[in-house]
Amino acid sequence: xxxxxxxxxxxKSEFDGNFNNNDLSIQHRKTAIERVMNFGxxxxxxxxxKYANLSFLNKIDYTSNYKQKPNDIKIDFDKFxxxxxxxYNIFLVNxxxxxxxSDIPDNLIIDNLENRINSDNTIKFNDIQEERxxxxxxxxxxxxKNGLYINFDKHTIFNKAFHFIYINDCSDGNNFSNLRRYIExxxxxxxxxxxxxxxxxxxxxxxxxxxxxxxxxxAKLNHFKIQSDTDAIHFDFIQAKQSKHSNxxxxxxxxxxxxxxxxxxxxxxxxxxxxxxxxxxxxxxxxIIDNHTFVDHAKPNCMxxxxxxxxxxxxxxxxxxxxxxxxxxxxxxxAYQSNKNILASKDATINTKPELEIYxxxxxxxxxxxxxxxxxxxxxxxxxxxxxxxxxxxxxxxxFVSSVIEEIPNVLLKNYLKKIIVNKLNKDLHFxxxxxxxxxx
Numbered sequence: 001x002x003x004x005x006x007x008x009x010x011x012k013s014e015f016d017g018n019f020n021n022n023d024l025s026i027q028h029r030k031t032a033i034e035r036v037m038n039f040g041x042x043x044x045x046x047x048x049x050k051y052a053n054l055s056f057l058n059k060i061d062y063t064s065n066y067k068q069k070p071n072d073i074k075i076d077f078d079k080f081x082x083x084x085x086x087x088y089n090i091f092l093v094n095x096x097x098x099x100x101x102s103d104i105p106d107n108l109i110i111d112n113l114e115n116r117i118n119s120d121n122t123i124k125f126n127d128i129q130e131e132r133x134x135x136x137x138x139x140x141x142x143x144x145k146n147g148l149y150i151n152f153d154k155h156t157i158f159n160k161a162f163h164f165i166y167i168n169d170c171s172d173g174n175n176f177s178n179l180r181r182y183i184e185x186x187x188x189x190x191x192x193x194x195x196x197x198x199x200x201x202x203x204x205x206x207x208x209x210x211x212x213x214x215x216x217x218x219a220k221l222n223h224f225k226i227q228s229d230t231d232a233i234h235f236d237f238i239q240a241k242q243s244k245h246s247n248x249x250x251x252x253x254x255x256x257x258x259x260x261x262x263x264x265x266x267x268x269x270x271x272x273x274x275x276x277x278x279x280x281x282x283x284x285x286x287x288i289i290d291n292h293t294f295v296d297h298a299k300p301n302c303m304x305x306x307x308x309x310x311x312x313x314x315x316x317x318x319x320x321x322x323x324x325x326x327x328x329x330x331x332x333x334x335a336y337q338s339n340k341n342i343l344a345s346k347d348a349t350i351n352t353k354p355e356l357e358i359y360x361x362x363x364x365x366x367x368x369x370x371x372x373x374x375x376x377x378x379x380x381x382x383x384x385x386x387x388x389x390x391x392x393x394x395x396x397x398x399x400f401v402s403s404v405i406e407e408i409p410n411v412l413l414k415n416y417l418k419k420i421i422v423n424k425l426n427k428d429l430h431f432x433x434x435x436x437x438x439x440x441x
Contacts, residue, residue, distance in 0.1 A: 007057040032141035062174040095146035113147030144180035154186030161192040170201035179209040187216035215246040244270035279308035283316030290319040303334040312348035323355040337367040
C-alpha cells in the first residue's frame with residue numbers, strides 16, 4: 001500500500017498510477033520523475049538543505065485529492081477574502097477553479113495549462129534552468145494536475161488587483177497538493193496579484209506550488225504572496241523571466257506554517273529591468289521558515305533590490321540564503337541585498353547567507369546581514385516614557401518589519417498585513433488574549 005512507502009516512494013507510486021503516454025506533458029513528467037529518483041530526498045549534507053531536516057516527510061500519511069466537484073465542496077469561501085480591498089477574488093480548491101464563487105473579468109484569460117503546452121502558440125513550459133531546479137519543483141512537474149494558465153493581455157492597465165486564493169482541502173486527511181501556475185504579463189501591461197495559501201478541514205495541508213512568470217517588454221507585475229496557514233507544510237518555487245524595461249516586485253509574507261520553504265528566482269534577461277524582492281517572516285514554536293532567493297543579472301543596465309526581515313520566537317528557525325549573480329555581459333548593474341533579523345528567544349535560530357558572484361567590472365553591488373536582539377537604547381527610550389517592557393518590545397518589532405511593509409503601494413493591502421503582524425507579535429509576546437485579536441474580516 002502507498003502508506004507503507006517513504007515519501008519519494010509515494011511520489012513514484014502516484015506518478016505510475018495517474019499518468020500515461022497520452023498525457024500532453026508526459027515527457028516533462030518522465031524527465032522530472034527521473035530527476036527526483038536520481039537525486040533523492042535531500043539531507044543535511046546537501047548545501048541548500050543543510051539547516052532543514054526533511055526526514056519528517058517520510059512519516060506523514062497523505063492523500064492527493066486532484067478532483068473536486070463544486071457541489072461536493074463545503075467551504076466558507078467568504079472567510080478567506082481580504083476585507084476592505086476591492087479585488088477580483090478567484091478561488092481554487094486543490095488547483096481547480098471554483099467558478100460559482102470566483103469573480104473573473106472578461107479581459108483575463110484563464111485556461112487549463114494542458115491546453116497550452118502543445119497548442120499552436122506553445123508556451124515555454126517548465127523553462128527553468130537545470131541548476132535552479134529543486135527536488136520539489138521536479139515533484140511538482142511530476143504530479144501536478146489542474147495546472148493553471150493565466151494571461152494578462154497586452155497594453156492593459158489593470159486598476160483592480162487579482163486575489164488568487166488557493167485552498168488545500170484537508171477534510172478527508174492530510175492532503176498533498178501540487179499546485180501549478182503559469183502567468184504571462186503582456187507588453188506594456190501593469191497588474192497586481194495577491195496569492196493566499198490557505199486550507200480547509202481538520203488535517204494537515206502539504207502544498208507544493210510552482211509558478212512560472214513571463215513578463216513582456218515594459219510590463220510591470222506587483223506580486224504579493226501571503227503564507228498564514230497554521231501548521232501548514234509549504235514548498236513554493238517561483239521563476240520569473242523578465243524582458244526589456246520590465247519590473248517585477250515580489251513580497252513574500254510568512255506569518256505561519258510548520259515548515260515553509262520558498263525558492264524565489266528572477267532572470268533579468270534583457271536591458272533596463274528592475275527586480276524587487278521583499279520579505280517578512282515571523283516564526284514561533286518550533287517552526288522552520290526557509291527563504292532562498294536568486295537574482296540572475298544576465299544583461300547590462302539592470303537593477304535589483306532585496307530586503308528581507310525576520311522575527312523568531314520560541315524554538316523557531318529562520319533561514320535566508322540570497323544570491324546575486326552578475327554575469328560578464330551585465331555591465332552597469334546595480335544590485336543591493338539586505339537581511340536583518342531579531343531573535344526574540346534564546347532558543348530561536350537564524351542562519352543567513354548573503355552571496356555575491358560578480359563577473360562584470362562596472363557594477364554597484366552590496367549585501368549585508370544582521371541578527372540579534374532588540375536595540376537596548378530604543379528599549380530604554382520607550383521605557384523612560386512609561387511603556388512597560390512587553391508593549392515596548394511589540395512597538396519596536398512592529399516598526400522593524402513595517403519598514404518593509406511600507407514599500408507596498410496598495411494602502412489597503414499594507415494595512416491588512418499590518419493587522420496580521422500586530423496580532424502575531426502580540427500573541428507571541430503574550431500581550432493580548434485570543435478575544436482581543438484584531439478582526440481581519
